[in-house]
Amino acid sequence: MPRYESPYDPAIAPNDLEHVLYEKKGHVAYVTINRPDRLNSLHSYAYVELRRCWLDMQRDPNVYVGIVTGTGRAFCAGRDVKFLAEHQAKGIRTPHEDPNNPIFHWGGGGQPSDANLEKPLIAAINGLAVGVGLSLALQCQLRVMSETAWLGDTHTAIGRLGSAHNLYASLPRAVAAYLTLCNARLTAQEAMQYGIINFVTKPEDLMAKAEEMAEMVCNSSPLAVQAAVRLYRLTAAFDPALISYAKHLDQETAESEDGAEGARSFRDKRKPVWKLR
Numbered sequence: 001m002p003r004y005e006s007p008y009d010p011a012i013a014p015n016d017l018e019h020v021l022y023e024k025k026g027h028v029a030y031v032t033i034n035r036p037d038r039l040n041s042l043h044s045y046a047y048v049e050l051r052r053c054w055l056d057m058q059r060d061p062n063v064y065v066g067i068v069t070g071t072g073r074a075f076c077a078g079r080d081v082k083f084l085a086e087h088q089a090k091g092i093r094t095p096h097e098d099p100n101n102p103i104f105h106w107g108g109g110g111q112p113s114d115a116n117l118e119k120p121l122i123a124a125i126n127g128l129a130v131g132v133g134l135s136l137a138l139q140c141q142l143r144v145m146s147e148t149a150w151l152g153d154t155h156t157a158i159g160r161l162g163s164a165h166n167l168y169a170s171l172p173r174a175v176a177a178y179l180t181l182c183n184a185r186l187t188a189q190e191a192m193q194y195g196i197i198n199f200v201t202k203p204e205d206l207m208a209k210a211e212e213m214a215e216m217v218c219n220s221s222p223l224a225v226q227a228a229v230r231l232y233r234l235t236a237a238f239d240p241a242l243i244s245y246a247k248h249l250d251q252e253t254a255e256s257e258d259g260a261e262g263a264r265s266f267r268d269k270r271k272p273v274w275k276l277r
Contacts, residue, residue, distance in 0.1 A: 013056050019046040021071070022053045027064035028214045029057045029119075036072030041080040042132055044095040047110030048103050054115035064225065065217040067210045068140055069124040070133075075149065078131025079108075081158060085263040097254075106247055107163070108132065112139045113233065118226050120217055124210040125149045125188075126203065134179075135163055138170045141232055142217075143197040144209045151186040151196070153179040159262025159272065161250045165243075169236055171196060 014022050021032040031053045033040040042050070057063045070076055087094045095101045096108050105114065110132075112121060123129075123140035130152045137143060137151070155162035167176040175194050178184045188200045201209045217225060238246075253259055257277050265272035 008059050008061060010060070013060070014049070014052045017049045017052070019043075020049040020053060022056075024060075024063060027062060027218045028211070029053070029060075029063045029066040031057075031066055031068045033068075033070045033076050035080075036070075036074070038080055038082070039074035039077035039128070040070040040072070040133070041077040041083075042108060042110060043080040043083040044097075044103060044108070046080075047096055047105070047108035050110035051105075051115050054112050054117045057119050058115060058117050063119055064222050065214045066119060066121045067124055067207075067214055068121055068136065069126050069207070069210070072127070074127040074133075075123070075125045075129040076133025076136055077128060078133050078154065079160075081263050081266045085267040088260050088263055106251060111136060118229050118233075120225055120229050122210050122213050122217075124206050125151075125197070126206055128152070130154050131162055135166060138166065138196075141229060142213055144199045144201060144206060144213065145188045145191060145197045146203045146206050147188045147200050148203055149188055151179070151191055152183065154183050156180060157183045157262070157272075158266050159253065159256070159258040159260075159274070161246075161253045163246065163250070165238065165246050169238070 013024070019033070019035050021030070021034045023030050031050070033042070033046070035041060035046065057066050084094055092098070095103050096105050098104055120142065121140035123137040123143040125137055125143060125145040127146065127149050129137045129149065131154050134151050134153060153162065153167065155164070164180045167180060171179070172194055175186070179186070186194070186196070188197070191197045192200050198213070199209055258274050261272050261274065
């Protein structure tokens with residue numbers, strides 16, 4: 001059998017992104033969600049760009065660790081509900097929820113796990129991290145948080161489910177239930193108290209602390225670190241049947257009348273009128 005070589009070519013790194021900033025310095029890759037006008041909320045095309053970054057990080061042998069953050073006053077405000085409402089008003093699914101669309105990936109596909117990323121990530125949580133933004137922060141193995149930032153879920157507030165099972169596995173169960181059922185917020189100090197983050201910093205010290213942690217990672221064996229990340233992910237892995245059922249519940253809830261009402265009420269800045277159907 002012939003052996004085929006496929007060395008990584010730096011020229012293939014994403015350099016045409018519209019919604020994400022992506023750069024590399026030494027052995028560190030920086031991924032910055034760059035939609036400050038929408039509080040870095042994610043829509044179908046931002047999901048695609050994030051996935052391109054994760055895939056490139058995985059392929060580039062010179063990348064040992066990544067730092068994830070957001071532009072402006074938010075880390076990530078979750079899903080772009082206004083984008084969702086615009087599509088619902090037209091009676092169509094958003095591109096990533098349309099099985100006939102080339103970028104179809106229920107849930108968006110913008111999470112590191114969707115790309116099977118095995119390089120460690122540090123979340124530099126500069127502002128609010130909500131819904132999908134919270135999920136993204138929790139998929140980072142290390143987390144440093146500005147003292148002015150906060151965490152939340154908010155899916156049920158707009159008639160959605162999201163990935164509640166991931167929160168129940170990643171957080172103390174009572175804390176996760178408080179977020180998913182009450183749509184509560186956690187301050188940076190509360191997140192530190194519950195062991196959700198590693199450090200709390202002043203806003204101006206956030207990136208310096210994240211880079212300090214990145215340097216510590218880079219001082220270790222890349223092979224050993226990546227092996228540890230594989231085990232980190234494996235110990236939190238779910239049974240495929242549970243994942244399938246969770247996606248079913250998410251879609252069933254999302255495509256109900258109440259799912260559409262949640263997005264409309266968010267867009268219109270009013271209290272939703274639930275019909276339980």
